[in-house]
């Protein structure tokens with residue numbers, strides 16, 4: 154079987170970065186769909202895409218598309234991914250996967266019923282440095298992992314109507330940025346056994362800073378910070394009894410790290426940065442992984458199984474419960 158034929162649903166900022174990375178990796182990008190023909194045409198012209206559809210419905214109905222990349226704001230992910238699955242397409246859905254666990258579970262179930270792949274575009278999981286970090290942990294170099302500390306902090310637009318701040322667009326630092334540290338902690342330490350979270354909310358009711366402390370099986374602890382109003386180091390620390398890993402900023406993008414023993418000896422230095430000329434941004438690895446999963450028939454995923462994505466959405470639900478953030482569609486759900 155050759156590669157999958159990709160269709161991109163929505164023409165916003167990250168859709169452009171993804172299209173560019175598909176081209177970098179030589180993958181088969183055949184269609185785009187937008188709410189307007191004009192945007193679809195402009196996007197298609199930019200990335201030399203053969204078919205430009207004037208609606209998401211027309212895109213998912215395209216018989217010559219195998220997999221859809223959903224890149225709308227968070228509250229639309231569930232409906233858009235559902236539409237694609239109902240039309241027999243595999244789906245790669247931007248992070249945060251959905252607004253909440255209930256929506257995520259619904260997609261998991263539908264994909265399983267239809268024998269299709271639905272997977273979260275948490276691109277960090279597939280980056281070269283993260284693959285090496287996993288190997289180092291698995292071979293015991295760090296000893297027992299006692300703690301993980303990580304931040305995702307950026308200075309982003311503060312306009313109340315921007316998708317980072319508008320609750321009707323799924324606004325908030327947690328779903329947009331905090332998802333990275335929480336997913337990273339899940340990757341390294343597994344499910345939390347306890348969660349304590351505090352936040353600062355802005356005038357729209359969206360969270361701008363969220364600090365979370367979690368405990369994990371075996372007593373390990375994690376701390377994570379997200380902010381959409383201030384840029385921090387964006388580094389990650391994995392602290393073991395024998396050694397630690399310091400992942401340099403920006404830890405969630407292609408980057409470097411060091412393994413440092415307790416006495417300060419540097420055991421390994423790893424450079425996972427991509428060629429600035431033609432290496433792309435790094436989103437091609439999640440696309441290549443999706444193609445591999447379909448090819449192998451591993452539809453539940455492996456580096457980020459769909460069950461883990463669903464469970465992570467449950468962790469975000471609990472954090473939002475503690476900090477008092479509810480989305481308008483959830484208010485309607487609960488009458």
Ligand SMILES: NC(=O)C1=CN([C@@H]2O[C@H](COP(=O)(O)OP(=O)(O)OC[C@H]3O[C@@H](n4cnc5c(N)ncnc54)[C@H](OP(=O)(O)O)[C@@H]3O)[C@@H](O)[C@H]2O)C=CC1
Nearest residue numbers: 163164165166167168187188192224225226227247248249
């Ligand atoms: N992996 C990563 O590094 C990143 C991931 N993201 C994720 O990607 C998703 C989109 O983010 P981003 O590209 O920055 O967002 P943008 O606002 O730039 O684009 C969103 C696109 O969604 C479509 N859309 C559908 N309904 C709406 C609506 N009601 N309001 C606005 N747009 C709508 C539009 O496309 P059209 O008009 O063509 O229909 C729009 O261009 C989010 O889930 C975000 O978390 C974002 C940035 C980086």
Ligand SMILES: O=C1CO[C@H](CO)[C@@H](O)[C@@H]1O
Nearest residue numbers: 248307309317328329330
């Ligand atoms: O995933 C993301 C990474 O950073 C972006 C800002 O540059 C975020 O807004 C985005 O959703």
